[in-house]
Amino acid sequence: MGRTLTYPKKVSNTANRYKHRGQMGSFEFPSASIDEPLDCYLHGYVSSRIMNLARNCSDGEGLPICVATSKVDGLILSLTPNSHSYNYRSAILHGYATLVTDEEEKLWAMKLITNSVLADRWDHSRVPPDRAEMQSTVILKVKIVDGSGKIRDGGVSDERKDSGNEQVTSSVWTGVVPVWETFGTPIPSGDSKVAEVPEYINSYIASKNSQNRALAEDAVKVKLPAEEQH
Numbered sequence: 001m002g003r004t005l006t007y008p009k010k011v012s013n014t015a016n017r018y019k020h021r022g023q024m025g026s027f028e029f030p031s032a033s034i035d036e037p038l039d040c041y042l043h044g045y046v047s048s049r050i051m052n053l054a055r056n057c058s059d060g061e062g063l064p065i066c067v068a069t070s071k072v073d074g075l076i077l078s079l080t081p082n083s084h085s086y087n088y089r090s091a092i093l094h095g096y097a098t099l100v101t102d103e104e105e106k107l108w109a110m111k112l113i114t115n116s117v118l119a120d121r122w123d124h125s126r127v128p129p130d131r132a133e134m135q136s137t138v139i140l141k142v143k144i145v146d147g148s149g150k151i152r153d154g155g156v157s158d159e160r161k162d163s164g165n166e167q168v169t170s171s172v173w174t175g176v177v178p179v180w181e182t183f184g185t186p187i188p189s190g191d192s193k194v195a196e197v198p199e200y201i202n203s204y205i206a207s208k209n210s211q212n213r214a215l216a217e218d219a220v221k222v223k224l225p226a227e228e229q230h
Contacts (some may be wrong), residue, residue, distance in 0.1 A: 023116040027105045029140075035066040040067055040093060040142040041100075041109040046144055051138040054097050062096035073153065073216045075177040079162040079169065086152060087176065087219045093147040109139045120200050153219035157228050178216035182209055 032038055044051050054063040070109035074087035100106045109129060112123040129137070156174045164167065182204040186197045 014051075023113050025109070025112045026218055030108075037144070039096065040144060041112060042097070042140040042142065043110065043113050044138055044140070046138050048138075050097075051099070051140065054099055054140055055138075060095070062098040062143065063140075065095055065097045067093045067095075067139075067142065072179050073219045074179050076156055077177065078174055079158045079172050080157050083156075083158050083162070085157075085218070087151070087154070087179075089151050091147060091229070095142040095144040095146075097140040097142045100141050103134070105141075106134070106139050109141070110137065118201065119204050123207050124200060125200065153222040154224040154228070155220055157224055158223060159209070171223040176220045178213070179218040180209075180212035198205050 007115050024030040024034065024040055026036070029036070042050075050065075068091070071092035072086050072088050074086035076083075076087065078084050100102040100109060108127065111122040111127075112126070117160075155176055158174070186201060186205070188194075188197070192215060
């Protein structure tokens with residue numbers, strides 16, 4: 001079922017500078033993709049502060065909440081410290097959180113969250129959770145009402161007073177240092193009786209390392225928008 005992802009333009013989700021810079025899922029529509037409206041699921045211990053706030057919230061819509069995330073993709077090293085920057089991706093979501101009480105949806109969300117740590121991990125672990133684990137874990141479902149994203153990619157952008165100064169350009173190295181997250185070689189626990197690292201883990205590591213590196217290096221190749229070209 002196709003749906004359009006749109007959020008009303010508000011002060012809370014409008015970027016005032018460089019406006020081009022701008023775990024989700026849907027239990028009701030499991031096949032929904034990232035470009036469709038999705039809910040944000042959060043998990044925590046039953047007595048944690050945010051879970052208690054959501055549980056005791058008297059607002060019919062739920063607990064007002066803000067979820068923020070960011071990822072650095074590169075260090076922008078310019079001629080002058082004032083022009084240094086980062087390549088990055090960031091997003092902020094605003095919504096209302098309510099406790100998931102339906103057991104089927106709760107299990108679905110727990111699987112979604114587990115597999116966001118490492119793909120297919122849920123089906124390769126001891127599941128389903130037992131009654132004590134279900135009671136001690138709370139899932140919050142955040143209905144998103146608005147959001148904004150900011151991305152900075154591209155290369156160095158220096159002012160003409162510096163880029164046109166031969167003395168400066170001849171003595172200062174400029175460029176981008178790509179930054180990406182790398183997953184290392186798995187180290188077994190002392191209690192593990194499984195000798196070989198499963199293929200689904202090795203495949204995930206190889207895939208993520210390749211993807212993360214490509215994202216960081218490709219970001220450097222993006223042409224800067226006009227407002228950032230000096």
